[in-house]
Amino acid sequence: MALESRLELKLQQKLVLTPQLQMAIKLLQMPQLELSQTLTQELVENPFLEELTEVSSKEEMTKEERESSEPDESAQRDDSEIPLEKLMAFSSAEDYFDERSYDGRDLGYFTPDNVTQPSFEYFLSTSADLFDHLIWQLRLSREEENVRTVGEIIIGNIDENGYLKMTNEEIAEVANTDTETAERAVRLVQSFDPPGIAARDIKECLQLQLKTLRLEGTLVETLVAKNLDMLGKRKYPQLAKLYNVPIDDIMAAVKIIEGLDPKPGSNFSSSAVNYITPDVYIIKTDNGYQIVLNDEGLPRLRISSYYQRLLSQKNAIPKEDRQFLEDKLRSAIWLMKSLDQRNKTIYRVTECILNFQRDFFDKGVNFLKPLNLKDIASELGLHESTISRVTSNKYLSCPRGIYGFRFFFSNAIPSDSGEISATTVKQMVKKIIAEEDSSKPLSDMSIVDIFKSQNINIARRTIAKYREELKIPSQSQRKR
Structure with a gap:
């Protein structure tokens, strides 16, 4: 077989995870605290990103709006301000501060040489480990x-x-x-x-x-x-x-x-207590339930107008710097788009969970229904992996408490009246054991019989598994 060189043209489809897509996936599965740290780091590394604050919002106001909102300077002037002519007449700084402290307002800027100020470390309170x-x-x-x-x-x-x-x-x-x-x-x-x-x-x-x-x-x-x-x-x-x-x-x-x-x-122990920060709030109103995304602690981002103007000038910066700024601009725009997409996806998933588990929010944990990721994915037209990333390490706050998103997903256990959630069964096991006679605690088989009387078929080993997950001791260890 002879060897030869030739050109060939092929057409093929390939799915490639670009850095931008990887960033979007990474942001989607981040919890609240980790997202805040990531955005803060992006603010440091990307010059096109700025944090929108009240001061920057005020700078974007029109001239007439600023003049109408700003108080009169003459009203802000301190009556005790010393005129420039009198200030020039002072021969030394000590004379000036003596004049300022005549009414008892000692500014404390000068300290005698023989007095040593205590270190700030003495004012820090620390507990001994x-x-x-x-x-x-x-x-x-x-x-x-x-x-x-x-x-x-x-x-x-x-x-x-x-x-x-x-x-x-x-x-x-x-x-x-x-x-x-x-x-x-x-x-x-x-x-x-x-x-x-x-x-x-x-x-x-x-x-x-x-x-x-x-x-x-x-x-x-x-x-x-x-x-x-x-x-x-x-x-x-x-x-x-x-x-x-x-x-x-x-x-x-x-x-x-x-x-x-x-x-x-x-x-x-000196270890700090980490409190759960919910990613979503579900608030009950007169018209039903309202979903509010928690943006507390997250920096509000915007594109820097200064670097936009700098990039619009063709000959203002060298070619290498322009390329750098263009890359940072694309990264900033994609980051903001990914954040917006993340918020929309979390909102849609929360709304879908609210619709599926409406009885839980209205009546309590005993009315939790069986639910899996596939149900949410089919309802929203998304992939199961996307739903998994959204519900991973995220928490939801509602009038009944703070729950992880995964709390609302559980397997189905058959019963004569239909399927029942495994989470509901766990709560029923917990309630049955809490109400038992401590001198004659119930065995796992006795709990199975109680469920059978309620037309719920469940195996003894399943009861033992749920009891261990709830960290409830065995029958002999519960006896008093």
Whole structure:
């Protein structure tokens, strides 16, 4: 077969994700906080983007509107303003400020040389974390220097819940000392506040707290040391029989144990609490429901008129700079179009969810209907992946609370009266268990029978699955 060179013309269709399309997809799935950070970054990088503020809105007003809205300058002038002639007559700056402070208005611009102003750091309020709290107690202790040095290593290896994650041998190896010194340092740190600190496990943590309460050698300490598993399973009659004591004594000991803190270090946690910011508000009005997109915290963008004028001048800037500005202009326009498309898509999806789940908004969670992404996609003429991006990591606020968009999507469970939402079944399981007799808790099979009496067919393993998702203990653990 001979080799030859030739030109061929082919026609083919290909779907390519351009950078602009990738940006639109990325913006669509961003939650509120991440979108705000992205827009702020775009404001820094793109000169064509400006944040629209009240001041910039006022600059766009006509001359007559500005003159009518601005107050009279003579009315704003301070009566105490010193004329220019009198200002020139002052021989020094000290004379000027002496004149200004004659009526008691000391501006505080000058300070005598012998007075030192305090640092602004002294005015900052900070709460001590667990490490600082323990180090402070360690420095007040009267132990030997080598023990306190090992104590610092121990404190540095205590986790946020207050547990020590090192053995005595590991401590001795890191501190280059013997295990006896390491043990002394551990006992020293365990004597600090909060009680139970630097324990290796939950049992030791509770025992240290009982030691602080001077309950060593009592029934409470015995139950913690030997029967913690039985306490977790609430086998109180068996414990009373085992130790030959009245069950009231067991219950009194249990009450003391329940008052102990299994995570003594959590009260010193400095982690910030992140609150949910809803992306959409559904407000109930006299005429029905109103959908409002949340734009709080998002910068309002506009195209810079200055760079538009600069780009319109043909010979004002070099060719390379013009190319750069043209690229940034296209990027800015596409960003604003993508934001507008994002808002419209979220609004349409929210409106569709409102129509599908109208009974939920009117009557409550028991009236939630089965719904999947395909139903919304078919209704709006969009792809399921688009609906998935819209509903991912986004929240909706309505008169019944704040819910994630995915809350409104659930599988269908058959019943004699029709299909019922799995979310509704979970709420029914939660309600049934909340109303049960704590001395005779219901088994999963008993809950299945209750559903069958309501013409809802559901398997026992499904009840167990929903109970675990709701973080509800098993029958034996709920017994009191």
